[in-house]
Amino acid sequence: MVSERGLQVLRAIVQDYVETHEPVGSKAIVDRHSFGVSAATIRNDMALLEDEELITAPHTSSGRIPTDKGYRVFVDHLAELRPLSPAQRSAIASFLEGSNDLDDVLARTVRALTQVTGQVALVQYPSFARANVTHVELVALGMGKVLVILVTDTGRVSQRIAFVPDDLDETDVAQLRAQASVVVTGFSVREGVRRVEDILGAEPSTSTRLDNALRPILRVVGEELDEFRQDRLVLAGAANLARRESDFRGSISPLLEAIEEQVTLLRLMTEMVADGNGLAASIGRENEPFGLPEASVLASTYDTTGSQSRIGLLGPMRMDYSTNLAAVRAVAHYLSQLLDEDENHK
Template identity: 75%
Template sequence: MVSERGLQVLSAIVQDYVDTREPVGSKAIVDRHHFGVSAATIRNDMSLLEDEELIAAPHTSSGRIPTDKGYRVFVDHLAELRPLTGAQRAAISSFLEAPVDLDDLLVRTVRSLTQLTGQVAIVQYPSFARASVSHVEFVHLGGTRVVIIVVTDTGRVSQRVAFLPFEPDEDETLAVKAQVASLVTGKSVRDAAQAVTDLLAVEGAGDRRDLALRTVARIVSEELDEFRQDRLVMAGAATLARRENDFRGSIYPLLEAIEEQVTLLRLMSEMVADDKGLSVSIGRENESFGLSEASVLASEYDPTGSRARVGILGPTRMDYPTNLAAVRAVAHYLSRLLDEDERSR
């Protein structure tokens, strides 16, 4: 059982190690943190922390550094998050202001978060299980080219250029647009996808209008399937190279996880949030995902209650209080913007 002063010593070691990247000794703790006790007493506290495997010596006759277990205890006993400055909050608000659509908003979100934290920023798309198709547009661009646009009530927009087997006239364009719109508009993404699948399963008339309808319907089906897939948006992968010294081994597993996304999607979906919607997974807790040298900090967002998350990925040696505050603040702004957009519809 760690004493109250032991927790304070652990906190001092974490803070100093994050600040300096150097192992922390008892004399440094006495000099910097003014515990009001001798270096010998601090050494005794450190010995107890080492017995609990919360700190370790990286080599003989050195100071101590936090272990993954030590970081976990530190995070679990955080009295409060380090508040963001007014300038940081203003930067988030400015960065996320007036996005074009949901895709643009999420790209801005990760760019803002990686600038605030210096870590890899990650955001999940909100769940579209309850999203509905609000609008479908079918525009003839000339020749056989058409553009097909599908919009959901959650702000997701798909735009795709396609080629028909022939050049449609105005009546054919309007008729196909009306048929597709009546088929999917107002339906959930799942039901709309099923309606298109049912249409394509039935043998058609085989005339020009039917051929155009089926071509457009297949593309709409593909876009709806894309809407239903879990996706991540990320920024800041280059920060891993700048922090390579914070990893004992190779950063390749992290780069691979960023590239393939599936691992991070699984990890973020399995993280357990506290009563504030914050979740932290540290070091060896990520071993089953191949990310045993990384920490992931995340916060839930989205007023629809879909449990989508925004967060950061980085080395275990990071500024947890500040980074958690940044993640929470960005999630708050993102939720508010989505809520405002929902009310305006």
């Protein structure tokens, strides 16, 4: 059982190590913090923390650094999150200003978060399986290409080119738009995918020029709607891992692979257990089942269309947890507010 002063000593070691990147000794703690006790007393407290495996000595006769277990205890006993500065709040607000659609909002969100924290920022796309398709638009581009645009009632917009056998005039495009709209408009994304699959899976009853153009267009519609259903992440700041490679004892390759593949990070972020404030942290060995035993992941929830998704940070265990958790919470709040305003304006 760690005493109250022991927790204060652990807090001092974490804060000093994060700030200086140097092992922390008892004399440094006495000099930098007002404990009102001798260095010998602090050494005794540090010995007890070491017995609890909360701190460790990286070298013989050196100071001490936190273990992943120590970081966990530190986070669990955070008295308060360090408030963001007015400059940081202004940076977040300006990054998110003038967003055009959901894709743009989420891209700006992760850029804002990585700018404020210096970590890899992650935001989980909302699930659009229950969204309804509100509009299908087709634009003939010539050379057998048609731009297919899909819009849902949650603000998701998709644009992708379909390749058709023949060039189309305005009358052709209007007829194809009407036919595609009948298939998916007004239906949920999930139902739209099923309806497209039914049509494409059946033998065509006719084989006119427009029938032959409709099938590749519907194939694109189905593939895009199916992607709407998939969980995925938007990320920014991966270069920060390379800049902080010295903070990892081993290779950063597993982290880079996780960023590239996304499945691992999505599963990790989904399974993290949040506290009463909606904040979650998974530190060091807690991430071993996901192949990321030297990383920390922080997350908060944001609200959209009646459901919740997660936004977070990925970085080394040596990070400023108080500031970073505050940043994640603040950006999640801004994002929820922005999406709510957008929904109310529809």
